[in-house]
Structures are given as structure tokens and as C-alpha cells.
Amino acid sequence: MDRVPVLKIGDMLLVSIQVDLSDRLASQLQEDLADRIVATGAHGVIIDITGLDIVDSFVGRMMATIATVSRVLDAETVVVGMRPAVAITLVELGLALKGIRTALDVDRGIALLRELRATTDEASVADDEAEPAPAPAT
Amino acid sequence: MNESGFGRLTLGYSALTDAAGSRDERAYMDDKSGKRLASLLAEHRDPVLEAWATTVRETLRGRLARAELSRQLEEIYGALQSALEGGAVAADDPAAAELRDVLAELSRNRARQGFSASETAISVFGLKDALLAVLPTKDREVLADYATFSLMVDKLGLFTFETYINARDAIINEQSAQLLELSTPVVKLWDGVVAVPLIGTLDSARSQMVMERLLQALVETGSPFAILDITGVPAVDTQVAQHLLKTVVAAQLMGARCIVSGIRPQIAQTIVSLGIEFGEIVTKANLADALQYALREIGVDLGRARRRAATVEG
């Protein structure tokens, strides 16, 4: 059975969709990504849709789900490479893709993920410092 | 026949079947009409071509080279002979397909060269007189054949007229499209910032073009920022305002940010009164402010650049 390949780059996963996605392939990708995030402990997911000439409601929903599931698994998702015609069509379709981060290309996507990760790290460090020191043992 | 010609050809086709009115050229013919006409044309080829060329040259008044015109007429003549030999006696006969192609090509060329529709059609009609001049008109059968021929040429002339019109329409549309593109300049203001300064009235077609050009520029230049400057736009209606909004949202979907600058007070009021939510979209009073905002977001510190330049000079 053919699947969309998922590549590991550092602590990020890169998915480059080159083919016309059937619903079955899209659902399979969703599952595979979740598995791989857990298996690799990745903190970022980049979905490269440069090769997609359409994004319909199913693919849109898939990407939104991937973003949500990833976040639960402590990974941020960025969708990159959306074609202008696709963006125009999505706006017309009324698919806002809220909650999905986007970037122009893979490089910027990686930069964005690093930025987001840094902010998360800062936040957790701040949380650690904010915790009261443990009470001295009596 | 190329693809875009096909649709036009179909429309010209209807002229062939509608134009006859109540006369049916087939009423004048018998089985051998086509072949007899073909041999008539073959027999009198040189004088007919000469007379035809003379007539047409007079109408075109030297705007087409003699040799080129002769070549065109010979091509039509040859195609007409083939059509007749193939049994065609009506302009819309399948056997006359090649002839129609030749005429369509003629129309397109004439349209491009700036000849009028009549001048183009006359190039075809002129054949009738040329042939009549050499025919033994006392012969009843010959006259009947000529009548068929005449009707056929009439229809072919009309067909030529119609394809000329379609070709000219196509040229006009092409020019309109080019004009539309020229009036929508996309400029790269900085590494990572493109701008579309709009001037004049925005209609639906233009704002659609602006949207497509801007988004395409984002991809091509890899710019995360786009500035849509409407300082030079006097007014917008609902449709245009919505197109602008869609442009901003589409840019966002692609991973870029679109700043709208130069919104005049009247336009701001129109947008609000139309109930359009401009929400999170960044708007700035003018292009300069928008550029400054974008640069700051990118992280360009103009202050440092100025100081460095001063140090070097000092």
C-alpha cells in the first residue's frame, strides 16, 4: 500500500505531499504522523503542500486535525507552500483553516517552528522559576 | 485548427445555416453539380484568378503585397476546387472543411493586419464576378450550376465575415487583458516586502487581478509581507471591499501578511457601514507607515544602518 512519506529532520518531521491525495491516503497520513511524533519525540511538523493543486474540505479538515493532535503530543504544525490559486479557492470555499500556522516555504516553516519552540521553552523555564521553592524538610 | 479557434468556428458555423433564409442552394443542383463546377474552375483557372486578384487588389488599395495576395487567392481557389471535387455544393458540407479552415485563417490574418470586415469578405465575393465573366451563360445547365456556386460563395463570404469578427473580438480581449495587467504593478520595496500601489477606480475584474498578481508575487519573491496601498483609489463598493478582504485572508493562508494602507476616511466609513469586518487586518495611513511597520516586523533596524553609515563617513 502506498503512503505519503514522513521524513525526520532534527527534531522535526517533514511531510511533502506530491500526489493527488485520496481520502484514504489523507487519513493514513494523519495516523502515520501521530505515530511518528510519539515514536521520535518530534516537536515540530511541517506539511509541505507545494505540490498540491487543490485543497478540498477533507484535506483541510485533515490538516486541522493533524495540528490539533500534534499540539496534544507537544508538537507544533506549520503548513507551507500553499499555491495562490489554492488560497483563493479556500477563501471562496469559506475554509478558514483557523488554528493552522502557515509559512511561505520549508525554510521559513522551520524558522517559525524554532521560534515557537523557543517561546514554549521560555514559558516552561519561567513556570519552573515561578514555582515556590520546596519547603525545607523538618 | 487550434483549440481556441474551435469555439469561434462553431459560432461562425451558425451563420452558414441561418443566412440562407428560405432559399436552399441544393434546389438548384443535381448529383454532378460539384464535379461540373470543379472542372469549370479548373478549365478557366488562370483568367479567373487574374480577374479575381484585380478586383480584390482595387479594394485593398495596395495595402497587401501583390505576391502575397495572389498566394492567398490561389490557396482559396485550390481549396474550393478540392471541396467541389469532393462533392461539396454547400458551404457547410463536410467536404468543404479544409476550405473553411483556409478562409478562417485568412480572416484571422486580415483582422490582425487591420483590414476591415467588408474588405475581408469582398476578397471572397469577388470570385463570383470573376467566374461569371468567363462562363458561356447561354447554357442553361451552366447557369444553374453558377446559381449554386453563387449561393455557396455568398455563404462562404458570410462565414469569412463572421470569423473575422470573432478574430477581432479575440484580439480586443487579449489587449484588454494586457492593459489590465499593466495597470497593476507589483513592486518589491525591500527584501521580503512587496507592494501594490493602486491608482484609479477599482472594479471587480481589476480587484480580482490585483488579488492574483499580489499572491503570485508573494510566492515568486518569497516575501512574507505585502502592502496593498489604496491611497489612489477614490471609492470602493461592497464587492471590491470583499475582494480586498479576500486578498488579505488568502495571503495569510499562504503564510504571508498583508497590510492595507491609504484607506481614506470615506472608504473607511463605507467599509464599516457595509458591515465588513476588517478585524485583525493591519491597516496604516500611508505606504511609508506600512513599510516601516513591515520592516520592524522583519527585524530591520534602520537606526543602526544610519549610524554605521555615519561612522564610515566620519
Place this chain on the structure above:
Amino acid sequence: MINAEPVGPSHSLPIAVDDDVVRVRQLVRTAAVATKLSLVDQTKIVTAASELARNTLIHGGGGRVEVQPVTNGTRRGIRLVFTDEGPGIPDVDRAFTDGFTTAGGLGLGLSGARRLMDELDLWTKVGEGTVVTAVKWER
């Protein structure tokens, strides 16, 4: 009724399995390119076709699509006809409302397609089936 005259041959595909939706997209894309629709319009019609094909498959229990180049006298276009003999649509108004997040609803299929296409016509009868006709014209 949609005013559209056929121009040239139509092509038809069955919609019975998941992969058929991809084939429908490819067929519609080819037709859109042949009719010289702009890139944006091509994208819109293929996206609409994808939505409608999915509807036919999932809610209609499978069916067919017919792709026909048409003309309205002055402009060329493409007509899509999706047919199924499924359960039909009991509440047409609700089917056309945006059901992106509605579980079990028809999703964005019909409302989305209506936004992307220039004309959309729906015939449906509970227990008999559904026919969706949609046309996209060149600009």
C-alpha cells in the same frame, strides 16, 4: 434551469470507491484546461468536483459523474452532473448550510460547491436518489 448547450463530447466516470474521487478530479482538470479556464477557475471547479464526488460516494452510496463542455452562446464552460440512486436528501436547506464541523452532516460539500461554481442545480427525492448539476463559465 441552467442555460447550457453541449459543445463536443462528454466524459463519464463511475464513483464507487475512494480512489474514484481522485480520478474525477483528474478528468475535470483535463476538461478545465481544454476549455482554457483560468488557473484560479480550474482550481475552483476541480475543488468543487472533489466535494461533490465525495458527497456522491459517501451519502449517495456511489454513482456517476458526467463532464460536459458547454456554451451559453457567448462563453464556454463546463457542466458537471453528479448522479446517485441513494437515499436522497431529506432536508435540502440544511444540506446547503455550512456543516464543516457538523458530525454526520454533509460537510461543506454542497454549500462549498455552490460558492465555487457559477450555477448549481439540485434534484433529489428521498428513497430515489440525487442529481447535482453545476456549471463553471470562463470569464
